[in-house]
Amino acid sequence: MDYKKLAELLFPNIESAGDVLKRYPKRDLKEGQQVTRYAPSPTGYMHIGNFFQAFISYCLAKNSQGIFIVRTEDTDQERQVEGAMEIIFNNLHVYGLEPDEYEKPNGETKGSYGPYIQSKRPNFYKIFAKKLVAEGKAYPCFCESKGGKAEILKERETKFIDTDNTEYDECRNLNLEDVEKNLKAGKKFAIRLKTDGTGKERIKFVDLIKGEIEAQANAKDVVLLKSDGLAPYTFAHIIDDMLMGVTIVVRGEEYIASTPVHLEIIDKLGFERPKYCHNPLIWKIGDNGNKRKISKRYDPEADMRFYEKEGYPTETVIEYLLNLINSGFEIWRGQNPEKSWREFKFGINDITTAAPIFDLVKLNDISKTIISRMTAEEVYVRVLEWAKENDKDFAEFLLKNKAYSTKVFNIDRDNPKPRKDIYKWSMIKEYFYYMFREPQLEELADEDREKYEEFMSAYAKQFKFPASKDEWFANVKEVAEKLGYAVDNKLYKANPEAYKGNTAKACEFIRLALTGKKNSPDLYELMSILGEEKTLQRIIGGKKWEN
Numbered sequence: 001m002d003y004k005k006l007a008e009l010l011f012p013n014i015e016s017a018g019d020v021l022k023r024y025p026k027r028d029l030k031e032g033q034q035v036t037r038y039a040p041s042p043t044g045y046m047h048i049g050n051f052f053q054a055f056i057s058y059c060l061a062k063n064s065q066g067i068f069i070v071r072t073e074d075t076d077q078e079r080q081v082e083g084a085m086e087i088i089f090n091n092l093h094v095y096g097l098e099p100d101e102y103e104k105p106n107g108e109t110k111g112s113y114g115p116y117i118q119s120k121r122p123n124f125y126k127i128f129a130k131k132l133v134a135e136g137k138a139y140p141c142f143c144e145s146k147g148g149k150a151e152i153l154k155e156r157e158t159k160f161i162d163t164d165n166t167e168y169d170e171c172r173n174l175n176l177e178d179v180e181k182n183l184k185a186g187k188k189f190a191i192r193l194k195t196d197g198t199g200k201e202r203i204k205f206v207d208l209i210k211g212e213i214e215a216q217a218n219a220k221d222v223v224l225l226k227s228d229g230l231a232p233y234t235f236a237h238i239i240d241d242m243l244m245g246v247t248i249v250v251r252g253e254e255y256i257a258s259t260p261v262h263l264e265i266i267d268k269l270g271f272e273r274p275k276y277c278h279n280p281l282i283w284k285i286g287d288n289g290n291k292r293k294i295s296k297r298y299d300p301e302a303d304m305r306f307y308e309k310e311g312y313p314t315e316t317v318i319e320y321l322l323n324l325i326n327s328g329f330e331i332w333r334g335q336n337p338e339k340s341w342r343e344f345k346f347g348i349n350d351i352t353t354a355a356p357i358f359d360l361v362k363l364n365d366i367s368k369t370i371i372s373r374m375t376a377e378e379v380y381v382r383v384l385e386w387a388k389e390n391d392k393d394f395a396e397f398l399l400k401n402k403a404y405s406t407k408v409f410n411i412d413r414d415n416p417k418p419r420k421d422i423y424k425w426s427m428i429k430e431y432f433y434y435m436f437r438e439p440q441l442e443e444l445a446d447e448d449r450e451k452y453e454e455f456m457s458a459y460a461k462q463f464k465f466p467a468s469k470d471e472w473f474a475n476v477k478e479v480a481e482k483l484g485y486a487v488d489n490k491l492y493k494a495n496p497e498a499y500k501g502n503t504a505k506a507c508e509f510i511r512l513a514l515t516g517k518k519n520s521p522d523l524y525e526l527m528s529i530l531g532e533e534k535t536l537q538r539i540i541g542g543k544k545w546e547n
């Protein structure tokens with residue numbers, strides 16, 4: 001069989017593989033420098049597992065001063081979701097994972113190894129399929145045009161479920177005249193790999209995370225080019241990774257099973273095998289205590305939109321994922337509280353081999369620490385940014401009351417041991433609700449109501465807006481003592497019956513009036529932020545407080 005002639009018949013007048021390789025020369029990389037890629041299919045919103053993969057890919061490139069590519073794998077036209085790539089690019093941008101080479105849906109592009117969108121690369125797939133045909137390593141399969149079988153085969157082509165080769169034996173053995181006849185009759189053809197596998201061979205390959213893997217070698221004549229001229233993932237990603245000079249293929253571990261097929265194709269093409277890094281899936285402990293894959297259907301936190309909507313700082317998600325990648329991050333963070341996560345360098349050997357288990361409580365804890373380290377000004381900026389998208393009224397309030405809001409966010413913050421209660425921006429309005437709207441006296445016990453009213457009316461009459469904490473407390477004590485409260489706690493403890501209560505009780509009443517709660521930050525600080533007018537309004541009670 002004259003394979004060259006066959007190749008020419010199938011793909012007349014196209015650029016040669018050799019010329020393409022000249023146009024995409026090997027990258028001039030320094031020792032250790034890695035080229036990685038994130039290759040999403042635009043089929044929906046971003047799952048945290050995809051983000052995890054993109055993040056690992058990004059870090060492996062950046063930690064080696066290498067190159068991070070984003071490639072759009074849009075050859076499966078039927079599964080495409082409008083706008084998905086915009087979301088993916090935006091997500092990467094929000095988290096600061098800027099790619100070095102890419103093409104965005106709006107046409108913005110960077111890098112000289114493109115196009116970076118698979119649907120713009122059909123020629124490359126044809127050229128290299130032709131090369132394989134010319135070398136007798138692939139063949140045209142006209143099965144799709146056979147009566148009755150078209151649908152079954154189409155399904156196989158798209159799902160890549162190939163049965164044994166006997167199905168295509170006929171096409172494997174067509175001679176040039178048959179092919180010519182079929183082409184003249186306008187029959188469509190797919191290109192299949194002519195595997196050397198018989199089903200008995202084993203293959204070994206190294207995964208950089210999991211180590212050496214042994215598996216059955218490929219024995220299927222998989223589809224390299226579909227009859228519509230598009231290449232399925234199996235072939236397209238190999239050509240792209242090679243032409244783009246990718247050194248480490250970071251992808252989900254679900255691709256381990258098809259790696260033997262990919263390796264046979266790579267070997268037949270005569271390409272250098274890339275390194276593989278199959279990143280682990282993220283798991284979760286379900287309600288029944290069993291481990292299961294984290295899924296968008298059951299776990300809101302599996303969808304990256306969750307973090308934006310709830311208002312988690314981007315650092316939280318990043319730092320949590322770094323924890324999942326390498327438990328050493330936590331220790332490093334403890335020793336380097338001020339450093340950016342970017343300074344935590346890890347290599348491929350530092351990626352955990354254990355299946356990472358997602359734990360929202362742990363993520364929230366990380367977030368609390370991150371937020372506790374921010375200045376009030378920073379919190380204001382972040383909350384405002386979040387509120388603009390998610391709580392317009394609150395955003396308006398924040399814009400009108402910048403100084404006041406910043407002071408509120410500074411409560412319990414500007415000290416060596418800031419509180420660690422807040423883990424997302426969506427909780428901040430409720431957390432400080434008494435600073436943003438009039439509180440309700442929900443926590444006032446019925447049996448205290450009379451005493452509360454008596455104390456508050458006496459306090460309101462004598463109230464002087466305090467100039468210092470001491471002045472404030474002296475004023476409270478004066479009022480309390482006059483009403484029969486103990487100002488000396490020892491005396492009170494020795495004989496509680498003799499008093500209406502102690503100063504702690506008096507403070508509790510003021511606290512209730514100001515915040516509606518029995519626990520609150522320092523009252524003097526709250527009064528200073530609320531200001532004289534609002535403080536007095538709350539002490540007198542009844543009047544609505546509006547900003």
Ligand code: GLU
Pocket residue numbers: 038039040041073233237250251252
């Ligand atoms: N487009 C494939 C996916 O989204 C990417 C696989 C790969 O990274 O090679 O699953």
